[in-house]
Amino acid sequence: QVQLVESGGGLVQAGGSLRLSCAASGRTFRYYAMGWFRQAPGKEREFVAAISPSGGSTRYVEDVKGRFTISRDTAKNTVSLQMSSLKPEDTAVYYCAAGGSVATMAQKYEADYWGQGTQVTVSS
Numbered sequence: 755q756v757q758l759v760e761s762g763g764g765l766v767q768a769g770g771s772l773r774l775s776c777a778a779s780g781r782t783f784r785y786y787a788m789g790w791f792r793q794a795p796g797k798e799r800e801f802v803a804a805i806s807p808s809g810g811s812t813r814y815v816e817d818v819k820g821r822f823t824i825s826r827d828t829a830k831n832t833v834s835l836q837m838s839s840l841k842p843e844d845t846a847v848y849y850c851a852a853g854g855s856v857a858t859m860a861q862k863y864e865a866d867y868w869g870q871g872t873q874v875t876v877s878s
Contacts, residue, residue: 756780756867758850763872766840770876774835776850776869783852786866788826788833789859792846792874799849801863803835804856813860818844840876847871 762774774790789804803814803824812824821840826833833850851865858864 756782756786756852758852758867758869760848760850760869760872763848763874765875765877768840768842768876768878770840771836771838772840772874774837774848774850774872774874776833776835778831778833778850778852780831783831784828786852787854787856787859788824789851789853789856789865790824790833790835791849791851791859791863791865792844793849793871794843794846797846799863801860802848804853804859805833806856811856813856815860837874840874842876842878844874845876846874848874 757779759777790802793799805812805824823836849871850869852867853865
């Protein structure tokens, strides 16, 4: 069992930055791929970024490449999403997730565990 708690959301102006963090409980954190998804009002949840259990492989949705960076700290059981050059269209609830693989998250939008979400609002 893995429990995920996100933090770091908030209101930021376009062009600004935010750093989201996800704290995971459980000693099995190291075995899971970790990811971030988002859901904007009236839209379906979409994949944003994922990182492999070792941290050696990452994947991003096309429109955040070069602006967002996912990282993990296995010693602290945390995964982070550094977001820069934010745009109003990045506004959404962001969810942390733990799953079997980067590919499963990125291609099937599937995960074994989900956080409760944190709101990110980017004003123009």
